[in-house]
Amino acid sequence: MGLDDRKKQVLQAIVDDYVSTYEPVGSKALIERHNFTVSSATLRNEMAELEKLGLIEKPHTSAGRIPSDKGYREYVDSLMHPDILSREEQDEISERITDSVHEVTDLLHNATNALSEKTGFVSLAMSPRLHGSFLTQLKMLMIEPGKALVVVVLSAGVVKDKVVRIPNFLTNEQIMQISNAVEKNLYGKPLDEITLITLASSVKESEIPETLMNQVIYEAYVAIKQADKLDVYLEGEHRMLSLPDFSELGRARDLLGTLSHDGMVAGYVNEIEKSAEGQIRSDDSYMIRIGQEIALEGLEDCSFITTTYNIGDTLSGNIGVIGPKRMDYSKVISQVNFVRKKLNDEIRRLIE
Amino acid sequence: MGLDDRKKQVLQAIVDDYVSTYEPVGSKALIERHNFTVSSATLRNEMAELEKLGLIEKPHTSAGRIPSDKGYREYVDSLMHPDILSREEQDEISERITDSVHEVTDLLHNATNALSEKTGFVSLAMSPRLHGSFLTQLKMLMIEPGKALVVVVLSAGVVKDKVVRIPNFLTNEQIMQISNAVEKNLYGKPLDEITLITLASSVKESEIPETLMNQVIYEAYVAIKQADKLDVYLEGEHRMLSLPDFSELGRARDLLGTLSHDGMVAGYVNEIEKSAEGQIRSDDSYMIRIGQEIALEGLEDCSFITTTYNIGDTLSGNIGVIGPKRMDYSKVISQVNFVRKKLNDEIRRLIE
């Protein structure tokens, strides 16, 4: 976008002011808060042109200007100067993330908590996408007659399990036999290539009657498939109610309604991350969606800032923030990035 | 409470009207909607007395009356006539509860979902309290060097597990040895009697060096203790925003803030259920807390209706609704009770 320097300055000032005051900003206020060397009349002219370009708009004739989605986009893409987290804030976040951690899920939990509290917005995290990983172990453990625990271990050390029902009179040995056979035949197989068919054929030459076997195999199949599902952590929904952006009850209701719609947000984030899969990713790359760019009802006044964390070399998931589009982007971005970095470090420490 | 018949009628009429209209009800409105055989002036006198008894109150001098907490209490305890769920509603709820269930947690999930949607309020469920149950199996499963899965099986067939870190060079056999020793010594021991000490002494005469052993034992201990923690399902928070009772943003914020405070609601429900443990319970007993009876900030205008579901003979948990105290109690009670009944049936089917 070919904006001359002064226009850039003006747009930047408008966004900055609007974000911090939540009031439409007029030419006079602009002069007062920033040291422009020109008069308010000149700024008015500039603002009129920015409006013609679709970067700012006015709520009504006699109000100041507010950034449009396009204006925020321009700001984010080329105007904003990166923020540096204070030492104290870094320490606080670190502390919260590393507090009483036993598993990766604890880390994700802590990270979303910290992120939501620090930003004051909603934060979300998604468990790693497992479709690319493969099976390394499959154990079945007899719990009691008729009941067994299927433990699925995937590459990168991810463990998932599930209690399943099995025919009552199967013995411990038979169960072990089955799971050993399955494991031997399916070792190293990508999760998405495991089907009921491959599973069944892996235990063909067993002396256990086929109908029984089928029941066990089906349950194991469900357990394996279930390992693939995405877990989502959403945190801090109530914080949105404190924002002036959602002081209208109707907006707040729509927003929380959509957020609480199970899988809706996760599905969307998954979508946009997948669509960006090919892109080159620098070390601290993040993804931003602003306002109408988000195709979810009730989130028209929100922005997404998401980034990717890694588990080992092959697995990755997302973590990020959903806030009002009127947010301090540089600050939130640096927070998200710091959390991502810390999260990656801690995951590495935990699994290595 | 020694109320004469007419006072009872009046109080009942006031609660009914207020619940359905959300408007303070005056003497005239009362005459119009109900066939009282007396004049509005007489009702005014009655209402003045009910107010003196603390059962109703007026928001301001010239408004109608609304029930006080005490009034709701009286209504719930002796005035309300039970509601019967329509066949359709029963079917709908049943269908939702039994939809794609693999485990008890699925049932709880479905049940809270159904309850929240049907009532339009928040619903909650808590996993069963396990403090009384005992250990029946403890298995450790090698995942990879340095990493094992501890599987804890409790009476009533509850399975909990957790990935733990162990010293790198421990072999599969050694792990098996340890877990066998623990299991043998601790079989049948109530969960709350298992301490680090009892755990350690159960593997005293092993040839594995003590410091190593201690590490493993500690991890196992954490895994066992973690099995005891309560899971909570809260569902439908956003629905509260649609209620006129929370059209004030401040109230809504306080409410959702408290609800999202992890463990706060669960702790409270646990508390009140424990305090009622001695009481005789009829088959469809429920517990009601109204307004100020609830000692949680932001829930002054809410009521709890909770009940107990059972898993087997020994385990029980709670499920219920958090709604505005201005609710149709008889309807919600019957919904909660139906869900409880259905839930119990399905749990029985699932685990037997």
Next chain:
DNA sequence: ATTTAGCACTCTTCGTCATCGAGTGCCAAA
């Protein structure tokens, strides 16, 4: 060709004020 001062105009916000109406309490009569 830009920039600026000035001015008329627009539109929201806020406080005031009067009115309306639902509801009450109380008194005196039935």
Next chain:
DNA sequence: TTTGGCACTCGATGACGAAGAGTGCTAAAT
């Protein structure tokens, strides 16, 4: 004990005007 009547209270509603912030436009200045 019940009822009709009446004065009174108080919130809700809407009209009205003043204040204030901001705009666009024009004409003069640089």
